[in-house]
Amino acid sequence: MWETLAQAVINGLLIGGIYALVSIGVTLIFGVVKIVNFAQGEFVMIGMYISFFLATQFGIDPLVSLVVSMPVLFLAGVLIQHFLIRRVLGPNDMPQIFLTFALSLLLLNLSLMLFSANYRTVHTSYSDEAWHIGGLYIPVAKLIAFAVAMALSGLLWVFLHTTDLGRAMRAASQNRDVAMLMGINPNRVFAVAFGTALALAGAAGSLLMPFYSAYPFVGQVFVLMAFVAVVMGTLGNVMGALVASLMMGVAESLGIQFVGADSGLIVVFALLLLTLAFRPSGLGAKRGR
Amino acid sequence: MQTSGNMKWLWLAIGAVVMLALPQLVTSSFAIDIFIRILLFSFIGVAWNLMGGYAKQLSLGHAAYFGLGAYTSTIMQVNYGISPWIGMIAGGVVAMLASLPIGWLCFRLRGPYFTIATIATAQVLMLIFLKFRDFAWGAEGTTIPNLGSAPLMMQFEEKSSYYYVVLGLLIVGLWITHQIEKSWIGYYLVAIGEDEDAAEAIGVNAPKIKRDIYMISAFLTALAGTFYTQYIYFIDPATAFSFSVSIEAALVSIVGGIGTLWGPVIGTVLLETTSALLQSWLGSSVGGIQLTVYSLILMAVILWRPTGLIGFATDVYHRYVRRKPARA
Numbered sequence: 001m002w003e004t005l006a007q008a009v010i011n012g013l014l015i016g017g018i019y020a021l022v023s024i025g026v027t028l029i030f031g032v033v034k035i036v037n038f039a040q041g042e043f044v045m046i047g048m049y050i051s052f053f054l055a056t057q058f059g060i061d062p063l064v065s066l067v068v069s070m071p072v073l074f075l076a077g078v079l080i081q082h083f084l085i086r087r088v089l090g091p092n093d094m095p096q097i098f099l100t101f102a103l104s105l106l107l108l109n110l111s112l113m114l115f116s117a118n119y120r121t122v123h124t125s126y127s128d129e130a131w132h133i134g135g136l137y138i139p140v141a142k143l144i145a146f147a148v149a150m151a152l153s154g155l156l157w158v159f160l161h162t163t164d165l166g167r168a169m170r171a172a173s174q175n176r177d178v179a180m181l182m183g184i185n186p187n188r189v190f191a192v193a194f195g196t197a198l199a200l201a202g203a204a205g206s207l208l209m210p211f212y213s214a215y216p217f218v219g220q221v222f223v224l225m226a227f228v229a230v231v232m233g234t235l236g237n238v239m240g241a242l243v244a245s246l247m248m249g250v251a252e253s254l255g256i257q258f259v260g261a262d263s264g265l266i267v268v269f270a271l272l273l274l275t276l277a278f279r280p281s282g283l284g285a286k287r288g289r
Numbered sequence: 290m291q292t293s294g295n296m297k298w299l300w301l302a303i304g305a306v307v308m309l310a311l312p313q314l315v316t317s318s319f320a321i322d323i324f325i326r327i328l329l330f331s332f333i334g335v336a337w338n339l340m341g342g343y344a345k346q347l348s349l350g351h352a353a354y355f356g357l358g359a360y361t362s363t364i365m366q367v368n369y370g371i372s373p374w375i376g377m378i379a380g381g382v383v384a385m386l387a388s389l390p391i392g393w394l395c396f397r398l399r400g401p402y403f404t405i406a407t408i409a410t411a412q413v414l415m416l417i418f419l420k421f422r423d424f425a426w427g428a429e430g431t432t433i434p435n436l437g438s439a440p441l442m443m444q445f446e447e448k449s450s451y452y453y454v455v456l457g458l459l460i461v462g463l464w465i466t467h468q469i470e471k472s473w474i475g476y477y478l479v480a481i482g483e484d485e486d487a488a489e490a491i492g493v494n495a496p497k498i499k500r501d502i503y504m505i506s507a508f509l510t511a512l513a514g515t516f517y518t519q520y521i522y523f524i525d526p527a528t529a530f531s532f533s534v535s536i537e538a539a540l541v542s543i544v545g546g547i548g549t550l551w552g553p554v555i556g557t558v559l560l561e562t563t564s565a566l567l568q569s570w571l572g573s574s575v576g577g578i579q580l581t582v583y584s585l586i587l588m589a590v591i592l593w594r595p596t597g598l599i600g601f602a603t604d605v606y607h608r609y610v611r612r613k614p615a616r617a
Contacts, residue, residue, distance in 0.1 A: 036401035087592055093400045095591045097347055098543055102591065105536070105584035112577030216577070224412070227405045235402065262419065269413045276394045276406060 003135040008257040009250055010136060016249020017146035020153055021204040023226035023233070023241040025197030028156075031173035031236030032193035035085060035096045039104035040226060041219025043073055043198045045111060047205020048120075048214035055122040055209070062122055062209035063144065069202035077198030078191045085194065086187065104219075112216040119213035127210050145207035152203055153242055156196070160238070169193055173236055224265075225252070228272045247271075308456060312449035321448045325520065327561045328455040329513060330537055334545070334553025335462035336509035337538035339502055342548035343475065345482030346396075346499060350407030351510050351538045353391065353414050354384040356529035358511025359518040360418060360425060366442070367431060368424060373443040377515040384511035385504045392503045396496065399485070408535070415530035430525025433518065443519045451520050458516060459554075462509055466550055469502075478502060482548065510538070533580075540583060544590050546599030555598050560586065 022044055029037045050069040051062040060068075084103070088095040129140040160166040171179040172189045180186055204222065205214075212218070226241075229248045233240030248268055255267030312321055333351065340346050361383045362376025395406040419428050438446045445451060469475050480488035481495050489495050518524045537560070545556025563586070564579045571578060594601045 036405070038401075084588075084592070092595075094345060094347060094543070094547060095595050097401050097404055098539070098587060099591050101349075102584040102587040105580050106588070109577035109579075109581040109584065113581060117576060224409070228409070231398075231402060231405070262416070266413065266416050269409050269416075272406075272409055273394055273413075276397055 004257060005254075007136055008253045010138060011142075012250030012253030013246055014139075014142040014146045014249070015253070016246035017149035018204050018208060019222065019225045019229060019249055020242045020245035021149050021200045021207075022222045023229040023245045024153060024156065024238055025200040026223075026226045027230045027233070027236055027238055027241040028169075028193055028197045028200075030230065031238070032169050033081070033085065033089070033190045034176070035089070035100065036227075037194075037197065038097070038100040038223070039107060040197070040201055041221070041223025042104050042107035042111075043076070043201035043219070044205045044208070044222050045214065045216065045219040046076075046107065047073060047202035048209055048212070048218060049111065049115065049205075050202070051206040051209040052120045052122055052214050055124075061124060062206050063148070065209075066148070066203055066206040069206045070199040073202030074195040074199040077195035080198075081191045081194035082187075086190070089190075104223075108216055108219070115216065117216060119215045121213050122209050124210045139211065141210040145211070148207055149204070152200065156200070157238070159196075165189070165192060225249075225268065228268055231272060232275045309453075312452045318448055321452055323561060323565045325448070325452050325455055327557050328452070328459050329517060329520075330541055330561060331554040331557040332455065332459040332462050333510060333513045333534065333538045334541035334557055335459065335466055336506050336513065338542040338548065338553050339466060339469065339478075339509075340499075340506040341539055342542050342552065343470070343478035343482055344499060344502060345548075346503070347400075347404050347539065348395075348407040349404050349532075349535045349539060350391075350395075350409070350411035351506070352530045352532060352534040353407075353411040354388065354507040354510035355514035355517070355534045356411070356414060356418065356526070357384045357387055358514030359524055359529040360514075361511070362515040363431070363433065363518055363524045364424060367433065372441055373515055373519050374441070377443075377512055380511040380515050381508040384507040388503045388507035389500070392500050396499055408532075411530055411532070411535060415526045418526040418530065426525070428526060430523060430528070433522045433524070435522060443516075451516075455516055455520075458509075458512055463550065463554075465505065465509070469505075470550060474498065474502070479548070540587055542597075544586055544597055546597030549597070549599045552597055552599050559598065 022040060025043075026037060026040050029035060029040075047069040050072060051065040054060040054065040054068060055062055080103070084099060085096075088099050124141070126140045126144070131138045131140065131143075158166075160170055168179065168184045168189050169192065171182065172184060172186060172193075176186065179189075225248050226245070229244040230241050232247070233242070233244030248271070251267050251271055252264035256264040259267065311324060315321065315324075333355070337348065337351050341348055358377070358380035361380035362373045365371040365376040365379060366373050391407075391410045395403055395410065398406050418425055421427065433444075436442055436444050438444070440450070443454070469478070477488065477493045477498050480491075480493055481498065485495055514529065518529070521528075541556035541560055542553045543556070544559060545554065546552030560583060563582060567578055567582060590597060596603075
């Protein structure tokens, strides 16, 4: 019993690391640019396909292809921010929601046309390897993914807290108008935030590739989880998103273990609905205003 | 549009005659099928538009009500032999009741997070119906027993009869929207859509109005669910709670003209015609082409004409046909 429980928690934490990369991206964009990127999951998908093609065409290990997927998606993020998102920033919700939503639909269905709905996998030397510690089973590929995800989250934290650009981003997320009065160039900050968020999604894709299949709809799994985590962890709060993502991973894994194989999502949504009912501003919110 | 009273009635009468005669003039079953899809999604769009268009509560979870309507009438029909005409109303009532707790939860969030919460509720309902194997057939779904010609059980031999049923639904939806649009509720809805806090500050009871309109919107969407299930003789959680229903409900309204009476109809005509043309050119071999084109149209509308085709047509009308006096 305790071993099963511990195993479920470990499984949840390991996948929760990937959820964290996706939700930190969502929350970063929300915090700084004040829009919700519905297409975040599709950039995970693109990261996966980049790694898949580099692995099958050039034999590059998915973990190495991180150095390709992250910059490519960073650039994509800067361009998308500059040419699309910038045009709909304003008080009106509708264009913002449906622009990124349309982007999500477009990327998803383009990849369906280009790559078909087939599941693509990459087999690496460590794909089947696992450590046995006590009675516990720890797959190496997932452990690496988790460790790299945590390291990237840590780097982001350092970036946000020690560099001028990072501080500018945090300032813009706290109060955009005052930040602009202090001489912060909002377009530059927005572009970097969007690029960084997409780079994190790309990293998540590459890290997933050794143990997860790529298919056009794969991003939907992660983006739903990320949205739940971002709401639970308080919108725009990077630390909250990280903690909530790990919790989501564990909750999903416990649901699968103790309620049934298809119940992971139900548990996650139940948590979301409970959060909305009792702490609508999220767990990371300061009480009062 | 500022047409005079008599002209308006003339146009409506011409429209009515054309719509009634259409299935008699065009008898190809492929064409009637497209007409039925256009009317059905116009109707769903009209239901969505009440909530999403006028009050700008941008739901992407209307499949929840579509599915509840479909399941209520089908369960009543298949398990208890009750006519879907009764089941349709019952489904509407179930959807209305379900919209109360769903609305209570989702309206705590604003803007994009309201949208996400609505997606989640539709997904939860789909997952729940996947689990209900005892009285709702789980993931396999069920076929509706074909009784041949049984109008009392909403089953017809002629496709044109389905056409008239869904045409009737659309007319009801448009009439309700028109009544709301010209009443004080319509102005309150628009005020909520413009700025909810400001609307509340001047005394609009926003939570109550949103709740009531959400109930009407859910009721109408559920009717569409029953109709669709009867039309295709099949139900399962994946089709009844399909995300694409939620997407199309919002899309047709935005493309046609969000928060306008005829916007959803015009949007559906454009999108469904495009989709039918694509299908006849390319066959259904290329998966994803339909939604790729839809998303490009949606992006184009958002970036260049956020008021949709209606806004575009009005601009053109005023620029080239009848110059509007400059706004004060």
